[in-house]
Amino acid sequence: MKNDIQEVAEGVELTDGFHLLMEALEMNGITNIYGLLGIPVTEIGRMWQARGNKFFSFRNEQNAGYAASVAGYLTKKPGVCVTVSAPGFLNGLTALANATTNCFPMILISGSSEREIVDLQQGDYEEMDQLNIARPHCKASFRINRTEDIGVAVVRAIRTALSGRPGGVYLDIPARLFSTTMSAEEGQKSLFVPVDPAPAQLPAPSAVSRAVDLIKGAKKPLILLGKGAAYAQCDADIKALIEETGIPFTPMSMAKGLVSDTHPQCAAAARSMVLQESDVVILIGARLNWLLAHGKGKTWGGAKKFVQIDIQANEIDSNVPIAAPLIGDIESCVNALRAGLKGAAKPTEWMSAIAERANGTKAKLATKLTTATPVMNYFNSLGAIRDVLKNYPDITLVNEGANTLDNARMVIDQYLPRKRVDTGTWGVMGIGMGSAVAAAVETGKPVVAICGDSAFGFSAMEYETITRYNLPVTVIIMNNGGIYRGDEANPEHQVSCMIFNPKTKYDQFSIALGGEGVRAETPEALAKALEASLKSGKPTIIDAIIDPAAGVESGRIGNLNIVSTIGKK
Ligand SMILES: Cc1ncc(Cn2c(C)c(CCOP(=O)(O)OP(=O)(O)O)sc2=O)c(N)n1
Numbered sequence: 112m113k114n115d116i117q118e119v120a121e122g123v124e125l126t127d128g129f130h131l132l133m134e135a136l137e138m139n140g141i142t143n144i145y146g147l148l149g150i151p152v153t154e155i156g157r158m159w160q161a162r163g164n165k166f167f168s169f170r171n172e173q174n175a176g177y178a179a180s181v182a183g184y185l186t187k188k189p190g191v192c193v194t195v196s197a198p199g200f201l202n203g204l205t206a207l208a209n210a211t212t213n214c215f216p217m218i219l220i221s222g223s224s225e226r227e228i229v230d231l232q233q234g235d236y237e238e239m240d241q242l243n244i245a246r247p248h249c250k251a252s253f254r255i256n257r258t259e260d261i262g263v264a265v266v267r268a269i270r271t272a273l274s275g276r277p278g279g280v281y282l283d284i285p286a287r288l289f290s291t292t293m294s295a296e297e298g299q300k301s302l303f304v305p306v307d308p309a310p311a312q313l314p315a316p317s318a319v320s321r322a323v324d325l326i327k328g329a330k331k332p333l334i335l336l337g338k339g340a341a342y343a344q345c346d347a348d349i350k351a352l353i354e355e356t357g358i359p360f361t362p363m364s365m366a367k368g369l370v371s372d373t374h375p376q377c378a379a380a381a382r383s384m385v386l387q388e389s390d391v392v393i394l395i396g397a398r399l400n401w402l403l404a405h406g407k408g409k410t411w412g413g414a415k416k417f418v419q420i421d422i423q424a425n426e427i428d429s430n431v432p433i434a435a436p437l438i439g440d441i442e443s444c445v446n447a448l449r450a451g452l453k454g455a456a457k458p459t460e461w462m463s464a465i466a467e468r469a470n471g472t473k474a475k476l477a478t479k480l481t482t483a484t485p486v487m488n489y490f491n492s493l494g495a496i497r498d499v500l501k502n503y504p505d506i507t508l509v510n511e512g513a514n515t516l517d518n519a520r521m522v523i524d525q526y527l528p529r530k531r532v533d534t535g536t537w538g539v540m541g542i543g544m545g546s547a548v549a550a551a552v553e554t555g556k557p558v559v560a561i562c563g564d565s566a567f568g569f570s571a572m573e574y575e576t577i578t579r580y581n582l583p584v585t586v587i588i589m590n591n592g593g594i595y596r597g598d599e600a601n602p603e604h605q606v607s608c609m610i611f612n613p614k615t616k617y618d619q620f621s622i623a624l625g626g627e628g629v630r631a632e633t634p635e636a637l638a639k640a641l642e643a644s645l646k647s648g649k650p651t652i653i654d655a656i657i658d659p660a661a662g663v664e665s666g667r668i669g670n671l672n673i674v675s676t677i678g679k680k
């Protein structure tokens with residue numbers, strides 16, 4: 112390797128891999144790193160902090176990775192996660208794969224063993240072929256072998272994470288590179304900032320007129336907003352498209368608040384009606400995957416024509432034929448549609464039929480939200496939370512669980528864009544605390560995490576990370592004593608595989624980890640504790656006691672469960 116390390120004459124100022132990596136990140140506007148330190152990356156944490164940047168140190172790399180990915184989603188700059196090699200890398204890889212599935216820009220940087228040892232499988236400390244293991248789970252996997260390549264590698268990682276469909280990138284750095292030196296002057300010259308890393312991509316005029324004609328001919332058009340539309344940060348353009356055309360819209364969970372849930376054209380409360388009865392559906396940053404029943408079947412009722420805006424051409428026709436593909440970035444496509452639809456007739460009859468159905472649904476729900484029960488259920492507990500949160504529109508709501516997720520998504524309104532972070536496309540549990548850290552750090556505003564007790568358990572120890580940085584995070588644990596429910600009977604001489612220890616006290620857990628803890632057994636107590644926590648700005652866990660029989664298996668996706676047709680033997 113000698114010939115790869117420049118011989119530097121005496122007296123020339125030197126730099127090294129550590130410094131070049133940090134300068135390259137800083138030059139590209141990255142000041143926060145989420146990670147977990149150890150060999151060979153420990154010094155990065157200390158030096159990064161010494162330079163006045165922030166290193167948020169986690170208890171498990173998976174949660175640091177979730178934090179980095181959510182930072183990327185909220186800021187449109189890649190979130191950066193740093194881990195040690197092998198097991199640390201693998202823990203971070205789950206979050207990198209989830210970021211890629213969600214289309215969140217994120218860079219995972221892991222220290223690694225030297226190539227010559229990995230390739231001969233000579234059994235190094237935490238040896239693993241990380242570069243190749245990462246490749247199938249992210250947009251790109253790069254390894255840096257020379258100090259002079261650090262600048263271009265960071266830029267490639269940033270451009271890949273941000274351009275086209277955003278996603279995860281893996282940067283593999285062999286341990287020795289960090290301390291390899293080179294001339295500081297040469298090193299400085301090797302660093303640069305990419306020009307326009309996420310370029311606009313305009314749709315073809317022929318595609319725009321095809322889509323405009325289809326929408327103009329629709330009797331019952333519908334706009335369906337996905338988290339891609341929220342990520343695009345062209346909020347005013349999307350609101351203008353909706354209001355100028357008078358077309359009803361319904362948001363996917365993380366697109367809630369892109370246009371307020373209380374907007375008169377919001378059809379969320381009549382979702383099944385609009386999915387079934389619409390004749391032309393305009394998908395904006397939403398993929399026709401499992402979350403939308405793959406665009407077919409009883410969810411969608413009769414024949415449907417789809418207009419699909421997506422930056423990735425091969426997403427089109429992934430499940431059903433798309434009548435009018437619009438390939439480009441969301442802002443360019445939305446504004447092209449606005450121009451073409453100027454003066455088009457508004458579907459006022461369709462909109463008023465929807466409003467009537469929505470109002471009926473809301474009235475029924477309102478009764479459930481205020482009906483007292485001996486032990487709280489999901490509705491009267493979430494009703495109390497909703498009444499508090501409507502006075503705090505700019506908090507970020509983090510949400511995970513099954514019944515906890517499905518019911519909170521339906522009950523808790525969102526008023527502003529990018530204020531709801533949840534389990535995303537995969538429906539992954541454990542995103543809670545990492546997402547809460549990132550939201551608190553990147554927005555500087557309070558966070559409320561509503562987690563099922565099982566979901567909370569996946570990242571519970573990160574609550575210490577939250578108290579350590581004294582972040583304004585309130586965690587409401589919907590404690591129904593189990594996965595989906597807490598009343599499953601125990602099989603012979605065993606504890607049920609679906610329930611938790613009924614003696615668990617999450618309020619005491621919070622106090623033990625340096626936070627505030629409150630046990631809430633009524634909606635009034637829950638509302639009071641939430642209000643107090645938001646006012647105090649202190650890390651708080653509210654242990655919301657929910658009826659163990661209140662949930663249903665797998666929440667709203669029980670249909671995906673597989674059960675034996677021959678029963679238990
Ligand atoms: C990483 C991971 N593991 C397991 C699951 C399976 N799973 C699990 C384990 C859930 C937890 C449901 O229990 P909860 O206590 O969080 O919520 P409710 O009791 O309110 O339904 S929801 C769900 O899909 C998952 N989605 N992700």
Ligand SMILES: [Mg+2]
Pocket residue numbers: 563564565589590591592593594595596
């Ligand atoms: Mg539960």
